[in-house]
Amino acid sequence: MKKLAILITAVIFASCSSxxxxxxxxxxxxxxxxxxxxxxxxxxxxxxQVVDLNVNNNNTKLWAQYLQETTYTDESNYDQVTRTIPATxxxxxxxxxxxxxxxxKIVIEATTYSTPELEALKPNKLxxxxxxxxxxxxxxxxxxxxxxxxxxxxxxNLLPKYDDGETVYKDLIGRLTAAISALDESNxxxxxxxRIYGGDVAKWKKFAASLKLRMGIVLSDVxxxxxxxxxxxxxxxGVFTSNEDNxxxxxxxxxxxxxxxxxxxxxxxxxxxVAGMTIIDIMQPRSxxxxxxxxxxxxxxxxxxxTVVPGSVSSTDPRMKYYFASNIDADPSVEQVVYFGGEIGNxxxxxxxxxxxxxxxEATFPGIILDYSEVELLxxxxxxxxxxxxxxAKEHYDAGITASxxxxxxxxxxxxxxLSQPNxxxxxAILASTATTPWKEVIGTQKWIALYNRGLEAWTSIRxxxxxxxxxxxxxxxxxxxxxxYPIIEQSLNGANYGTASSAIGGDEAETKLFxxxx
Numbered sequence: 001m002k003k004l005a006i007l008i009t010a011v012i013f014a015s016c017s018s019x020x021x022x023x024x025x026x027x028x029x030x031x032x033x034x035x036x037x038x039x040x041x042x043x044x045x046x047x048x049q050v051v052d053l054n055v056n057n058n059n060t061k062l063w064a065q066y067l068q069e070t071t072y073t074d075e076s077n078y079d080q081v082t083r084t085i086p087a088t089x090x091x092x093x094x095x096x097x098x099x100x101x102x103x104x105k106i107v108i109e110a111t112t113y114s115t116p117e118l119e120a121l122k123p124n125k126l127x128x129x130x131x132x133x134x135x136x137x138x139x140x141x142x143x144x145x146x147x148x149x150x151x152x153x154x155x156x157n158l159l160p161k162y163d164d165g166e167t168v169y170k171d172l173i174g175r176l177t178a179a180i181s182a183l184d185e186s187n188x189x190x191x192x193x194x195r196i197y198g199g200d201v202a203k204w205k206k207f208a209a210s211l212k213l214r215m216g217i218v219l220s221d222v223x224x225x226x227x228x229x230x231x232x233x234x235x236x237x238g239v240f241t242s243n244e245d246n247x248x249x250x251x252x253x254x255x256x257x258x259x260x261x262x263x264x265x266x267x268x269x270x271x272x273x274v275a276g277m278t279i280i281d282i283m284q285p286r287s288x289x290x291x292x293x294x295x296x297x298x299x300x301x302x303x304x305x306x307t308v309v310p311g312s313v314s315s316t317d318p319r320m321k322y323y324f325a326s327n328i329d330a331d332p333s334v335e336q337v338v339y340f341g342g343e344i345g346n347x348x349x350x351x352x353x354x355x356x357x358x359x360x361x362e363a364t365f366p367g368i369i370l371d372y373s374e375v376e377l378l379x380x381x382x383x384x385x386x387x388x389x390x391x392x393a394k395e396h397y398d399a400g401i402t403a404s405x406x407x408x409x410x411x412x413x414x415x416x417x418x419l420s421q422p423n424x425x426x427x428x429a430i431l432a433s434t435a436t437t438p439w440k441e442v443i444g445t446q447k448w449i450a451l452y453n454r455g456l457e458a459w460t461s462i463r464x465x466x467x468x469x470x471x472x473x474x475x476x477x478x479x480x481x482x483x484x485x486y487p488i489i490e491q492s493l494n495g496a497n498y499g500t501a502s503s504a505i506g507g508d509e510a511e512t513k514l515f516x517x518x519x
Contacts, residue, residue: 035107036193039129042100043195044257046136047249047367049092050456052260053273056083057092060455063481064448064462065278065470068342070271070350077345077473078481080510087487089143094152097136102153105129124189124201127182131208134172134179135369138215141165141172142460143484145514146501159494162501166222166515173215173230180208180237195250196369206245209237210375217378218464220385221518228387235379235389240372243407249367258363265361274353275324278471280341283317283449318405318414323452325355345473360453368454373407376400377447381465384439394426397443404450441467463517478510482517485510 052058053067059075061067069076080086105126113119140147149168151160189199197203216230240246251259255267265273326337342348359365380396382389401424402415422428426442435441444467451458462470463482470480486508490498502508505515 033107035104035111035125036190038100038104038107039125039190040193040195042097042104043132043249045092045096045100046132047196047369048260049089049097050139050369051249051367051453052264053455054260054264055272056085057088057260058455059085060459061453062276062455063470064451064455064458065276065344066452066455066458067273067356068276068344068346068348068353070274070342070348070353072272073345073347073473073475077475078478078510080481080485081488084488086144086484087489089484090140090487090490093136093140094148098133099153101129101133101136120187121189123182124184124187127179128189128194128201128204130175130179131204131211134176134208135211137168137172138211139456141169142218142514142516143456144486145483145505145512148497159497161497162504164504166219169215169219169516170226173212176208176212176215177233180205180212183208196247203245206238206240207247207370209234210239210245210370212237213239213375213378213382214370217381218460218516220381221464222516224385228385231382231387232389235382239379240370240375243372243403246371246407247369248371249369251364251367253363255363259365259367261360261365262363265356266363271350274348274350274355275339275341277341277343278468279449279452280324280339280354282445282468283320283323284339317449318410318418319408319449319452322357322359322408322410325357327355328353343474344471345475371403371407373400373404373450374447374454374457376403377443377450380443381439381447384443393439393443397426397446400450401446435467440465444468463514466519481510482513483510 049058053061055075062076074082108122108125145165146162147168148160149163151157183201183205185202185205187201189201191199212234213231216227216234220227251257320339324339328338328340339354342353376396377400379389380393380400383391383393383396398419401419405415418424429442430438433441444461444465447461448458448468451461486498506512
């Protein structure tokens with residue numbers, strides 16, 4: 001009888017133990033995440049970081065002087081340290097993008113799909129992951145210089161070495177070349193899990209070729225022969241040919257899947273940004289006079305409002321009304337909208353300066369990471385460098401500006417009128433330029449205008465072409481930032497490798513020019 005009691009107790013204990021253990025199970029979260037879901041998450045993290053204007057994440061729209069701050073001016077004045085912005089940029093790209101893409105690749109490779117048709121999609125999925133890997137790494141190199149690459153993403157190696165930036169960049173181009181060849185346009189890929197192209201493999205091939213074109217141009221000054229071969233082979237592979245090819249991430253109407261600009265400008269309830277004086281002055285020839293703040297209180301009141309000066313209405317860029325809101329009053333005797341940009345580095349009163357256009361504040365405003373306008377202006381640059389890509393520099397220049405105007409909502413007539421103006425017409429502008437290399441000023445300025453809302457790429461273009469000239473912020477803490485400084489945590493935890501990389505690039509300073517930025 002005693003043995004029976006012990007047996008019953010043991011059974012009850014085992015049963016209770018099993019029940020108690022089951023209480024610790026997380027039945028809401030999946031035990032394994034599909035590779036497709038990891039890909040979607042990495043894709044969103046990547047595009048979010050590229051388009052974001054949150055001062056904690058991405059300051060390049062301020063450095064490209066598209067915008068000016070209204071509450072804090074640290075970032076407009078090139079302060080990278082107060083908010084540890086480089087560390088955030090580094091972490092997002094390595095942890096939230098590259099690591100998730102790496103895991104997506106591992107999971108997809110290990111997955112046996114339910115049908116032969118689904119199994120056949122695997123190769124294209126893996127190649128598209130590879131293309132986004134190249135894109136993410138290219139941003140890191142263009143931002144920091146030497147970065148962890150061959151030893152990156154290994155969770156067992158917490159102190160990865162830094163690889164030479166130029167070597168990494170050229171290796172990325174080689175990976176991109178292989179990816180272009182490996183894509184099978186006769187088959188599909190991610191379908192709706194791909195928020196950029198919906199799994200359209202032909203579009204991804206064009207994207208990869210266009211990215212290769214862009215990367216080749218970046219190397220033009222440091223290795224002209226390699227750049228020429230890269231650019232010409234990219235064009236031969238088939239780059240973007242219309243705005244329909246634009247790499248535009250499709251955001252949704254509800255948080256957390258909205259465009260981060262919507263989060264920054266609408267959901268936050270804050271009024272932190274107005275138009276920057278630099279872009280306003282270039283896009284709208286001086287059709288008003290800036291008046292001093294008579295009260296020196298940072299607020300432009302009725303007596304301080306800009307006054308309209310007639311005579312230059314016709315040369316205002318037609319994209320102004322799509323980039324910015326017409327919230328500044330004009331002289332009613334002059335049929336002209338006035339746009340008033342904030343002085344770079346100085347506090348700009350929100351109500352007295354031009355705001356961004358309402359369409360940019362929409363939750364579903366697409367996140368662009370590469371577009372046809374940029375491709376055409378890159379081709380114009382390629383022809384100016386005497387690369388064999390077909391057409392003339394002027395033809396590609398005109399096509400790039402036209403594509404930009406149409407993409408933002410303008411018309412062919414507006415584009416034609418704008419292109420005919422002396423300060424825009426390619427041949428006349430080249431003759432009028434006093435720059436050492438006139439085409440750099442002419443193409444560089446128009447490329448910068450077209451890249452509005454794409455701070456990272458605009459910043460790269462400014463550094464490569466040195467145009468347009470950026471204003472010196474009123475309280476700048478450094479010269480124009482040619483790079484992000486390395487994250488402080490790298491200095492603390494990976495000190496030896498950090499020190500080697502810092503010495504290799506010429507010093508971990510904001511002003512240090514990267515290997516491709518020679519002029």
